[in-house]
Amino acid sequence: MKKILTNFNEANNQHIYNMRHKQKVVDHKTALNKEYDAVIVGSGISGSIVAKELSQKGYSVLILEAGPGKDLTISGYEKYINQFYSAVSKDNNAPYKRNPNAPMPRSVDVKKLEPGKPNTDSYLVQNGPFISDFTYSRVVGGTTMHFESKTPRMLPEDFNILTRYGHGLDWPMEYEDLMPYYRKAEFEMGVSGDVSSQTFSNEKAYEDDYVFPMLEMPPSYLDQCVAKDLDGTEINVAGETKTLKIRTFPQGRNGIPNNDYKKFNNGELFKPVGAVSEHQAEEGERCQGNNNCTPICPVQAKYDARKTLAKALENGGVDILPQTVASRVVIDPVTQKVSAIVYKSYEDINSEKHTTGTITANLFILAANAVENARLMLASGLNGSSDLMGRNLMDHPYILTWALLPEVAGTTRGTICTSGISDIRNGDFRKEQAAFAVDIHNDGWGWATGSPNTNLEDIVDNKNKFGKELRNELVHQISKQLLLANMVEMMPEPSNRITVDPKYVDRLGNPRPIVTMHLPEYTMKGIAFARQMSRQIFQRLGAEDYSTYSTEDYGYVEYKGEGYAIRGGNHLAGTHVMGTDPSNSVVDANQKSWDHSNLYLVGAGSMPTIGSSNTTLTMAALCFKSIDAMVNDLKELQASKQTSKQL
């Protein structure tokens, strides 16, 4: 039986912090008086994994978090949910109050680019030519707070895509090198899924008999409606024939623990991790089908990084300083090592009042996400000897296609997505065009059209329906919805980048990220193909295609005479790319800076390519993989410190 001896007053909503974590949220005075082995910037999944692993090995760690720290309690989390319920716009960052001291991009702020000048109204300065509505969250737990928690691995083929298909970059490692860490990441994130359906690589991608910790999320009724007519459809892609099959996606969400996983878990059944700081009586909630993984899972059945962070804080040895924005990385001119991080901390999100301080440690780890890591380095004047800092910015552009099925399919039920099409994720066609994965969105057209609110508005205001007719029309317009979200591969290009400019700063005076992005031809080919494939799918299903892309849309892109409204995927990567030497990369295969020997830049920013996989699982695996190198460095750094003291 689990022993938790100090959480007796967890239900005490008067208390801001749960006892288990309370002492761990420190003040600046305490932090400045302590000597930390490592300072981590950011409490998202990368930062939380590194904090947990280093503290388990006995190192003391301080996390600087830009956002407020009340999220570690149930009452704090419930405030997010209520904020979400009451918000007119239910976008990805709807659960959080606007925080000008650590602003975050919101899709509601995005507008079409006016020719000749950048968009500067909101936090992200957008240069274009492609305007993306990508977002991330600057709160405890980072963007995992709103991520959907799909956890496909990258494919073995993705790791040397340049050699194989002549596009992108090769990784400084093989898939095999990452395999054991994928397993760790799948354990940490509590993955539900079916390994036997993950068969689109031509190479061995899993160990024999391997299963995920939990059984797959059962396919939705909508999935089944699509699969019964679609499975077996043959698609011609650049001369290759692919047979489509609806399969579930692995996802970090509590389902039914898989008995066969015991073999990979020291004989133990996998124990799902429940709500953070919640009372024991409510720990381990199973997914209830809230259909709201994004923006926020109300029962915390979805993995978010606070689950890892809570373990890190319970370990002892980890402190967290919330409302503390890392502002500058200071380099020792002699050793080229990081000597300190300058931060700005604020008391109140409604006031610009803040204090500036300096924090030191032996080892520094930036885990603030691909955009914010690069922004911080560039704001510190650290463009890197390769000048690659902030470059190679990648995301997964999405092309959405939507239709009405000929039958009631029960749309709006289940997790946001249970199944989709993965057959176009891999093949020789990648010499010609981008790979992509297709999600069946259980939540219907919402992402594309604002449904169901827009349907209701249309039926009442334009179709002049009320009473019985209104109800029937709602069923007709909503319960048959099918939205396919085509997530298309994007290759690294140095000209796609994050920069900073002293002209654009936030309220605390920290430079804002400037995004310069275009969609490469390779990706556009994939987008055009995905759109065409959707037509074939709808034709096969007898579904009415309602997809339409307005020239007024901020994400509107024309390609070969057709227009597409493209959406951001929030899978930001590549900005501190890893490689084999300092000339071709910012970090090495362990995410360690080539230029500064006590600095790690971790997260998807290190990834040279992202294939057609959501990035979180891979970045988690990379962080697990980097721990040994960090520990070695810490040992050496301590030894050399001791020597210098003796001298």
Next chain:
Amino acid sequence: METYQENLNVFLDLSVVLTDFSSYELQGTGQLEAYYSTIIDVIGESNMVEVLDAFTLAKTNANGNETELEKQIRIQLLSNDKLGPITRNIIKMWFIGNWYQLPNIWRETYGAYEKDETFVVSAIAYTEGLLWPTIGSHPPGAKAPGYATWIDAPQISKV
């Protein structure tokens, strides 16, 4: 107090006709008074009373005939340039929990009320929207029906 209860009852009757949900189901949302007072709060009691009076007239004219009542609702309320937008707002409020800002032409003609902007009536109102039971579902982020319930066809009550 007496009048309040009477008016509330008329509002309930009107809502039954507009939504095709029974008075039991409407009261079961716990939002009857919340919506009634939201309307009064945003556009004032006299506008509310005008709507209720028009409904009472529609009912009198219909004289118990259901088809005729629907027609009367269109005549007295939905096609009335003043009462139509309010009536449509009442429908939308019941289904999704939002008050929508009235159309510009209405605001120009009948007054731009300070509180007349689009907002969610309350967190609970969002979760009590009738749209969700209509389609055999639940509001995203609330009232989840339980693990794996999504594998079965939705239970949509025929109307």
Next chain:
Amino acid sequence: MQLHQVETEHLHPIETVDDLKFYLYTAIQLEHATIPPYLTAMYSIHPGTNKDVYDLIRVVVVEEMLHLTLAANLMNAIGGIPDLTGEGFVPSYPTYLPNGETDFKVGLGKFSEETIDTFLNIERPPLPTDSLKGGSKHSFGLTNTKRSRKLLIPAFKSADGDELHFYSIGEFYRAIGDGITKLTQELGEENVFTGDPSKQITPEYYYSGGGEIIPIYNEEDALAAIRLISEQGEGHDGGIFDYEGELSHYYRFQQIKLGQYYHEGDEPNAPSGGPLAIDWDSVYPIQSNPRITDYPEGSELKTAAMDFNIFYKNFLEQLTIALNGQPDQLISAVGGMFRIKEMSYQLMRNPISDDNENTGAPTFEIDAIS
């Protein structure tokens, strides 16, 4: 469904496995019987208000669900058949529970001070055995006080024909534990734990709360389950916490009564934590112990209340199926709790009639359904 019906009216000292089965049937019934009163009080609270109280009651309900499942595992472990569908399984409220020398009424009522007093009575810790006095005839917690006929724990018939009663629920569980130990010693573990192990509810199917489910295959598992049930209810060793450091049910409820949270290191009855905000008025004015016959003939409320009872009956049937060899059914059965909540809210928001200021509530009259 006719699964298992114990025809005994009285308890005996546990001498045989069949005696033990009867005790466990009573235990399952008892654990269930507390759930309707707790749910009724919980759902009578206006959503979004009294958050602290709601959470406190919910934790207890979740743990009662665990206790029920554990009692079913015990029943399955010894080859019995857990049955939640028999006549009389759901008591007619108000019903009675033993409380020392007297009985007390357990009814269906809104969240109020009176209701919290009842909850405190349900979860009252047993007195230490040596302090039993007066009517107590036996050292193991029996008393010959006259009890109500609607008492949930059957009377115990002594060798000389006296009708005796357990002093409290704690003594009842103590008797089950002693019985298991005695039978194991006399018959050998393998002759007591003869149940089909595949019927055990295991952590794949039950993990959302209340502590961990314990699959039961032997005496050690069985005693661990009993200990968990007893201590979550009553605390460990006379203290306010159980052996996992969790506040026991009695003291959880006492926080509501006293308007203050317990803090680490507090002595019983003297909490020193933060204040607990209570708004006694943000509660639906439901009728206490309602009956279908209280609702007007032909009203939607009446139909809905009957629908609720049918749904609840199906819920108990589905649970019974799950507890009898189809553990995967447990997940969807528990999912049904969501409908119970929604249906309760609807009933509680509808006035009984124009001239009745009370609103409806679920009646839990399950036996009345044909």
